[in-house]
Amino acid sequence: MAYTAKITVTLRQSILDVQGKAVEHALLNLGYGSVGSARIGKYIEVLINEVERGEAERICNEICLKLLSNPVMENYSFELEQVN
């Protein structure tokens, strides 16, 4: 049994998101005046080959903290989806 982890890593609200600002300006220049507050993050999908959901969650938290995010500047969240 395995789980697909769908992980999103985003900059903390207090940190200036320059990529997001660039996207906002681009949207404005394209004429989308109703669109704002863009924030850009990362999306990561990994397959975790574990039988127990709890163990898969533990591993997912660990790899997010150790490798996939920078806990000083970023938040992460994830969902596990069971794969047969």
Add this chain to the structure above:
Amino acid sequence: MAYTAKITVTLRQSILDVQGKAVEHALLNLGYGSVGSARIGKYIEVLINEVERGEAERICNEICLKLLSNPVMENYSFELEQVN
């Protein structure tokens, strides 16, 4: 009324994901043998100030196709969340 659009942009399955491969190798080197098949994408949050959900969806599709993704190489998906 407004909607928060949570957009994920991922490389199409047929396209080699070099960032994903790098993450896989890093995970293996860190001792996470049960984790594989990493795919890396982008996560974008924008606020769409529209009253009607249908209109917000139309705008979201448009900005994904025109600005946020490269339809030749990438897929996108999004969810709209109503903000009061």
